[in-house]
Amino acid sequence: MFLVCGEALFDLFPENTTATSTVKFDGRAGGSPFNVAVGLARLNVPTAILTGISSDMLGEKLAAALVEEGVSTKYLVRSGRRTTLSLVGLNQSGSATYAFYGIGSADCGVKYKHLPEIKDEPAGYHFGSYTTVIKPVAKAFIKLARNKKNKFISYDPNVRLTIEPDIAVWRKSVHDFSGCADVIKISSEDFELLHPNELPEAKAQEWFDQGVKLIILTNGSRQVSAWSRSGLKVNVKPPKTTVIDTVGAGDTFQAAMLKCLLELENPKEDLNDLNEQFLSSVLNYAATAAALTCTRRGADLPRLTELDAIMGDI
Template identity: 45%
Template sequence: MFVVCGEALMDVYVQESTPTGLLLDARVGGSPFNVAVGLARLGQPVQFLAGLSQDVPGERLMQSLQDESVGTALVVRSPAPTTLSVVTVGRTGVPSYAFHGHGAADRMLDATALPALPAEARALQFGSYTMVVDPVGSALRGLAARERAQRLVAYDPNVRLNVEPDLGRWRAVVQEMAALAHVVKVSDEDLGLLYPGESPAQVAARWLAEGVRLVVVTCGANGSLAWNRHGHAAAPSPQVDVIDTVGAGDTFQAAMLAWLAEHDALPAERLDALDAQQLAALLRFGARAAAITCARRGADMPRRREVA
């Protein structure tokens, strides 16, 4: 079983002007929420660990988790509001986000409220802005530190400067998580923000030296790269008519974790044994899944049969 930790929110898409305002389309979302749904759609048992509001959007998020067969036993309900992420999509399909979440339920989860993990949990997935805002960030980083000896820890920084504009804060958290995680997946865009002037290979080498077992870098239409302690691989991205790229990185993350589970590679020592051919197969699987999401509106992750 996977446990995905982080935020759930409403992505509010700005569609068009009306005579009295704006036409908005609110959809369930949040990077960790998307990863949890993506894993469930790929046939993996998964629980979601997060603070979730009791307001109307929170009830809709809870219903979506249940509809998607994502376990909700680790969800902590709160009277605090749901975060809203206002999304505008440019002509190239690349989204921009404006977050409205100060004091929201996803950020207010603290260490005292963390539920006990089920014994069958084999892997923990962390990422996005809940890792850098407190109290939830401190709670989740503490959870990763406590559990890394017993369970796989996976991490995707998913940098959001409009939530936390201090790159120094992001670098500090990424550095802390690189010392805790067995798997780190990161976009080349995030690497460019965090470590300008360093190549993906240089960053990967440093993280591997600090204890990471598998580093994956996604490069959008230019493919993806992977490194472990014994090898390196690259794979292209499938050509697709892009509707938008919302949720593409989350889809890749879910597909990567599902591939590891399907190939009995979740134990940390098994990650070292993956050869270049296997690393390339992992990247191709993640890229195929992400391409399907890019060909759809919003974070509509594929099901397992679609990525066969």
């Protein structure tokens, strides 16, 4: 089983209306790590999630959604804190902006002492998004990552300045988690926010020196690039698609990429000896999955049967 660590929330999409005194929303369960966990489960990867879930009405819905998707809930940390809400806005190209309402929420209030005992050691761990910067949960997760450094670990910063506006806090988090991670997946937008005056290749070498083995840089509908510590560089062009919105696209890429890497006999060690053909196939698979998510509203990640059907036609 693979363990995803991070937030769970509800995305609220405003519905179009001409009324000025009322607003209607379409609520969807989400949060980057929540989406990754669901995405992995939909790709038939046994998955659990470690997150704080409220005992309020929305928290009960989140827990039920996880069960429905086949994600193990044995590592949920339940509390009376409220559920985080994310107000999602879309521009004309379908790109999303977020406004978060989650101060003192269940997913951010988890402390290390609250973490459940992990009895059956997972095949690996994924960390990412705002629960890696908001205290106290960020302190709990970096301590967990350091304690599990001998296991396969992936990381995606998924920067959200509307939650933590101080980019220095995000940089510190990236530095800390890159000292534990085997794989870093980062968007070009996040990279430019974190390191506006640096080239990805130069930063990649710094991360390699910290122990990272594989770095993947996504860039929307443009090229996906990957660098390995063993010296590989691979570029892949994502398939063209009609974009409804981009919500969950990065999480879809993450889940599909992890599915491929977890099929290696020993992901942590085998990342030291990747070949170009395998890495290209991983990027193509993940980019195709992300493109499929972009054709639907919200973070509606693909199932294995859907993705297999598309890959069979390529």
